[in-house]
Amino acid sequence: xxxxxxxFICLAADTQPSHAQAVGAQAAxxxxxxxxxxxxxxxxxxxxxxxxxxxxxxEYSESPEQTSEDPKFKTGFPLSRVDxxxxxxxxxxxxxxxxxxxRVKVTLHDKTTKALDGLVLQGTATARIDxxxxxxxxxxxxxxxxxGNRFSKSQxxxxxxxxxxxxxxxxxxxxxxxxxVGNLNLKQSGTATAPIQLEGEANATVVIxxxxxxxxxxxxxxxxxxxxxxxxxxxxxxxxxxxIRLYPHQSMSDLKGHKISVxxxxxGAVTFAAELDGFYRNPSTNPLFNSDFRSPKKLYVKFRxxxxxxxxxxxxxxRRSGLSIVGQKHIRIRNIEFAHFGLAPAGxxxxxxxxxxxxxDHCKFTINDIGLMLAGDCRNVTIQSSEFxxxxxxxxxxxxxxTYDNYAPYSSIFPYYARMLERGGILYQHGFxxxxxxxxxxxxxxxxQAGHMGPPSIxxxxxxxxxxxxxxxxxxxCTEDGFELDGDARNVRIWHNVFRNCNASISMAVAQAGxxxxxxxxxxxxxxxxxxxxxxDGIHTQPGHAFKFQTGDAKSRVGDLIFVHNTIDAPxxxxxxxxxxxxxxxxxxxxxxxxxxxxGPALVVSSAKPHPVDLDYNxxxxxxxxxxxVARNGRRATIRTLKELRAWGWEKHGLTSPPKFVSPKDGDxxxxxxxxxxxxxxxIPGINDGRFFGRAPDLGAIESGK
Numbered sequence: 001x002x003x004x005x006x007x008f009i010c011l012a013a014d015t016q017p018s019h020a021q022a023v024g025a026q027a028a029x030x031x032x033x034x035x036x037x038x039x040x041x042x043x044x045x046x047x048x049x050x051x052x053x054x055x056x057x058x059e060y061s062e063s064p065e066q067t068s069e070d071p072k073f074k075t076g077f078p079l080s081r082v083d084x085x086x087x088x089x090x091x092x093x094x095x096x097x098x099x100x101x102x103r104v105k106v107t108l109h110d111k112t113t114k115a116l117d118g119l120v121l122q123g124t125a126t127a128r129i130d131x132x133x134x135x136x137x138x139x140x141x142x143x144x145x146x147x148g149n150r151f152s153k154s155q156x157x158x159x160x161x162x163x164x165x166x167x168x169x170x171x172x173x174x175x176x177x178x179x180x181v182g183n184l185n186l187k188q189s190g191t192a193t194a195p196i197q198l199e200g201e202a203n204a205t206v207v208i209x210x211x212x213x214x215x216x217x218x219x220x221x222x223x224x225x226x227x228x229x230x231x232x233x234x235x236x237x238x239x240x241x242x243x244i245r246l247y248p249h250q251s252m253s254d255l256k257g258h259k260i261s262v263x264x265x266x267x268g269a270v271t272f273a274a275e276l277d278g279f280y281r282n283p284s285t286n287p288l289f290n291s292d293f294r295s296p297k298k299l300y301v302k303f304r305x306x307x308x309x310x311x312x313x314x315x316x317x318x319r320r321s322g323l324s325i326v327g328q329k330h331i332r333i334r335n336i337e338f339a340h341f342g343l344a345p346a347g348x349x350x351x352x353x354x355x356x357x358x359x360x361d362h363c364k365f366t367i368n369d370i371g372l373m374l375a376g377d378c379r380n381v382t383i384q385s386s387e388f389x390x391x392x393x394x395x396x397x398x399x400x401x402x403t404y405d406n407y408a409p410y411s412s413i414f415p416y417y418a419r420m421l422e423r424g425g426i427l428y429q430h431g432f433x434x435x436x437x438x439x440x441x442x443x444x445x446x447x448x449q450a451g452h453m454g455p456p457s458i459x460x461x462x463x464x465x466x467x468x469x470x471x472x473x474x475x476x477x478c479t480e481d482g483f484e485l486d487g488d489a490r491n492v493r494i495w496h497n498v499f500r501n502c503n504a505s506i507s508m509a510v511a512q513a514g515x516x517x518x519x520x521x522x523x524x525x526x527x528x529x530x531x532x533x534x535x536x537d538g539i540h541t542q543p544g545h546a547f548k549f550q551t552g553d554a555k556s557r558v559g560d561l562i563f564v565h566n567t568i569d570a571p572x573x574x575x576x577x578x579x580x581x582x583x584x585x586x587x588x589x590x591x592x593x594x595x596x597x598x599x600g601p602a603l604v605v606s607s608a609k610p611h612p613v614d615l616d617y618n619x620x621x622x623x624x625x626x627x628x629x630v631a632r633n634g635r636r637a638t639i640r641t642l643k644e645l646r647a648w649g650w651e652k653h654g655l656t657s658p659p660k661f662v663s664p665k666d667g668d669x670x671x672x673x674x675x676x677x678x679x680x681x682x683x684i685p686g687i688n689d690g691r692f693f694g695r696a697p698d699l700g701a702i703e704s705g706k
Contacts (some may be wrong), residue, residue, distance in 0.1 A: 027115045030106055032125035032233040033467045035438050036098045038124050039311040040467040041107055043089040047115045054110040056089045059655055061103045077686030080560035085587045090465050090491045090515055121140030130384050131359030133332050134197045138170045166682055169194030171404035176204030180213040190330035200335035210341035218310045225306030234296040237369055238317035238342025239279045245391045247278035248419045255280040255302050262402045273618035277303045317342040322349040329356040337364035344418035348373045371425040378434035388425025397480040400448040400589045419509050424451030428442045433462035438469045449481045456487040465491035476500040481507040488512055489559055495519040503527045506547040514559020520701045522567045522669050526574035544574035558585035564592055564687055567700040571598045580606040587612040592681035594659050594700035600624030606631040615650040617682045619699045621658055670702045
């Protein structure tokens with residue numbers, strides 16, 4: 001007999017998730033966690049499931065007062081079994097409306113575990129409303145040279161003092177200008193109805209700036225184009241010339257020769273031409289390796305053309321920390337730019353740690369070693385309509401990885417990865433255990449790597465899901481990865497984004513646990529990277545990917561990956577879908593995608609073991625001769641036709657045809673009226689049902705007829 005467990009709990013934006021508690025044996029619990037346009041649906045199993053074969057169907061209604069037998073219940077996308085020994089199932093309701101309540105019914109199916117089979121869990125959750133910003137209330141005005149405690153517009157005060165003074169329902173308004181300050185802290189919380197708000201003056205440029213306020217005085221060292229200055233702080237890792245970041249060399253000889261040294265062989269370090277303007281600072285931590293230890297603030301720069309830095313606009317970082325908010329709730333930040341925080345190690349413009357209900361709107365993060373760091377138990381954080389940028393064009397992967405300080409023989413000079421630049425705009429700290437992070441409507445560009453989409457490692461103190469949404473963002477000009485999801489990806493949704501000119505738009509090496517939803521994204525102009533180096537062979541190129549899986553081992557697996565309604569236009573030698581990894585993957589489910597390769601192949605599947613790959617209703621178009629390359633379980637094949645691909649059990653309803661995009665050169669990946677992708681998709685409950693025009697969904701990211 002089916003067992004029905006009911007719980008009707010309506011959630012506000014800053015409340016804890018609901019739990020549909022089981023009665024008696026408590027065989028399972030339902031956990032609903034709302035974001036603005038999604039609701040995470042999670043089931044915790046409280047009885048053993050040794051076969052790990054439990055499944056779960058989802059039904060939902062927008063009218064929470066309806067009964068469970070009401071015919072208006074809709075079918076959602078089935079839950080996924082969270083991989084890597086978690087006793088959980090996870091999934092999501094998509095396309096929710098902020099502030100709207102939804103009733104959810106989950107039915108478990110498990111013929112080998114009677115305590116679970118037929119169990120029904122129900123609950124209600126309300127999607128988070130969009131963050132509300134203050135327009136009234138007490139205002140504390142501050143200015144770059146402000147002082148005193150009047151905080152009026154005519155007599156503005158000091159920013160640090162205002163952060164100590166502000167209270168719930170009040171605004172700190174930063175008047176226009178550059179605030180050359182750091183180590184700021186906000187130690188008060190607002191309330192749900194009266195948040196604390198930090199905002200830049202309307203129609204003004206407001207920058208919290210970590211750089212030195214005065215121009216440096218430069219001195220020529222010899223006659224080979226080398227110049228030096230003395231900095232305000234030791235270990236600057238961020239130097240900018242005319243808006244372009246300089247490369248942080250690990251030795252004076254590398255700087256002088258425009259070289260990068262990596263690795264350690266019997267003959268010593270291997271050096272390669274850098275072809276980058278750069279700098280070198282005396283590391284201030286180890287006198288055994290530092291001939292000029294008494295002058296730790298000495299900085300040297302050298303440009304390839306030998307030019308004088310005094311004739312350029314030079315920016316040198318002087319501070320490690322911009323603003324830190326630790327343990328606070330109900331905070332709003334808008335119209336503020338954070339720039340030039342790069343004092344080693346790990347210069348960070350904005351730190352949010354153990355914070356709840358924080359929203360950033362129309363902010364900028366410009367050339368920082370780390371823009372925004374999310375740490376600890378951060379919950380219900382919304383980053384929207386903001387811009388994250390750097391200036392690392394031409395900084396290919398091997399050059400970025402050479403800034404790790406564990407590259408011998410210089411590993412003892414720079415402490416704590418003090419030169420490392422494989423960071424980005426948004427990062428999650430190791431051990432992150434929060435939930436409900438939303439990044440939407442933002443722009444990320446000109447990084448080597450724009451940042452993280454999820455925690456880089458598994459936190460033992462966080463057994464649940466993360467509920468991260470990354471949507472309607474634009475990412476471009478990232479020479480290495482657009483974003484990393486290398487680590488823990490428990491209920492991460494990536495949808496309606498555009499990735500352009502990135503080598504690996506999304507790195508999933510390895511996106512563990514799952515599920516991860518990748519829906520309705522456009523990947524185009526995928527770039528080739530110079531990724532690896534070899535002492536004899538030199539620098540190796542790596543074809544670009546929409547996403548990559550190239551690392552991991554047999555113990556780490558890519559979790560359930562749902563890849564639906566994406567458009568990939570891969571020029572040059574890029575490979576659109578490359579399922580190659582030493583690691584395993586739980587399942588790769590792909591439907592209704594448009595996959596275009598200039599040189600081919602469009603698809604690579606390579607694994608030592610036959611991991612689940614579920615491909616159907618996708619359109620492929622290659623301009624070369626190879627459609628796909630497959631190596632699985634001892635079998636290898638070069639596939640040229642769709643018929644050959646179907647022999648592997650894939651693409652029963654797939655097709656090959658020119659995509660006929662509207663205007664790829666202009667970034668318009670809508671479909672022309674005579675495209676073969678029109679009305680050729682399959683209806684997928686919970687993902688595209690009720691969201692298409694015509695007889696069936698179109699293939700790719702953009703539905704025609706809107």
